Amino acid sequence: MSASTCHLTAIDRQPKPITAPWAIAETARLGGQFLKWLFCDAGIVRRQTTFLLAARGWLSNPEGIVAQLDPSRIADPAVALADLLRSGRPGEVIAAAYGSKPAGLIQALNRLGPDALADPAKYEMFFGLFADRRHRPKVRAAQYLGRLTAEKLDVLFSLDPALLSVKMLKRDLTLEQVSRLNKALTAIRAASDPADEDALVAAALAGDENRTIEQFVSAWVRRCRLAPLPFDGDPEAGVYPITTAADLMTESVRFKNCARSLGRVVDAVAGRNGYVVHEDQGRPVAMTALVRFEDGQWAIENVYGPSNDRVPSEIQAPIRRWFAERGVGTLRRQRLQPEWAATLELVGFRTWRGFGDDDPELLED
Known part of the structure; x- marks a missing residue:
């Protein structure tokens, strides 16, 4: 509907568009004159009251509302409902259609703006927001959200x-x-x-x-907290499983490694990885990184020294033996072939360790 159709008398009055096809189809059931009024003259509350009724199918079945509010005009219910929407009290019309007029609903209609919501089901959600007392916290929060859109309603309920x-x-x-x-x-x-x-x-x-x-x-x-490991700590052996995300981040700083990165922390919380600190009289010696397989079994990924330095074999051996005694083996893969080791040396790699390697595969010069 265009501005010329409205025959506007004031320069600042403009027809307000209705962009939802379902709303145009439903409101047209009350006749061309009503649709013209809706586009050109209706305020936001009356517009949204109309859409609220249309979303529940009342505009195609107006008899139930007219029988309650203007029974003398039941013979022509569409015209009677159109008049009620134009000049009746919106609260009474809504109460007749929905069985009640929840507190705060009429004021909130203003915050939907002049256009209809794209999905008519959102009007049921909107009415329920005020009708169900369990949603009082949502109503209080919604007061500060400005214009209420369909997505904001979804967020409120989700x-x-x-x-x-x-x-x-x-x-x-x-x-x-x-x-x-x-x-x-x-x-x-x-x-x-x-x-x-x-x-x-x-x-x-x-x-x-x-x-x-x-x-x-x-x-x-x-x-x-981190997922539990299949063994307890052993202070006498200087073995301390890390049990919380906060401790893992603290130990990562102490060991100067990247175990504190959020991805590694989440892996440990989710039970995909685990970390154990090894100390000698309070001095950090090594951190063992564990990996968990789909069958629930754990294995040593590697043993790292402070700053990811290599841990000497004489220190690694008792550490790995301690885990083996508790059913935790070592994840090992095939050693790198000498030809590829030479290739890595040529491009700047001086040391190279894979999962579970006790010693560097490329030695320092």
Whole structure:
């Protein structure tokens, strides 16, 4: 419908488009004059009241509403409903259609804007937001979200309740991000103590709106415990399994290696890898990296010294023997052929170790 069709009398009055095909098809059921009024004269609340009814099919079956609010006109229910939508009280019309008018609903209609939502099912979601008292926290958070869009409604209903806060919602999260956040929180809850839940959520919600999702997730992961290893520590032998993400990051700094990278930490939390520290009278000697296979068995990936230096064979041997006695073998692969070792020397590699190699395959000059 164009501006000329509206016969506007004020220069600043413009027809408001309806971009959702379903909404045009439904509202047209009440006649051309009603559709003209809807495009040109209806305010946002009356427009959205019309769409709310249309989404539930009332415009094609107006008798139920008219019988409640204007029974004398039941003979021509489409015209009667059109008049009720134009000049009746929106709250009464909604109550007749939905059985109730929840508190806050009429004011919130304004925040949907003048256009219809693309998916009529979102109007059921919108009504339910105010009709179901269990959604009160969502309603309170929604008050600070400005214009309510279909995606914001999806986010409100999808976000884990523990993360439902104004600070989180103001980050304009996409539904895909929310899905990932929910999965992350599920995994982190399984890998952290219930007593840490408040601290976990506080870490996620702290800070300003510029804090990134990556920062949230990093803060969460640091509070996790690592998957259990199939043996206990042995202080007498100087063997200390790392049991928490925080300890792994601390030990990684002490050993000057990359075990503190988020990918490696998550692997350890998820039970794909494990780490054990070896000390001699409190002095760091080695860190053993373990790998877990699909059948649940563990094996030594390698034994690393501080700064990833080579651990001498006389130190490695008792370490590997200690693990072997507990059913943890060594992951080994075929040694590199001398021809390829020579090739690596020519391109600058002075040492080369594969999984489980006790000694460098290329020796220092």
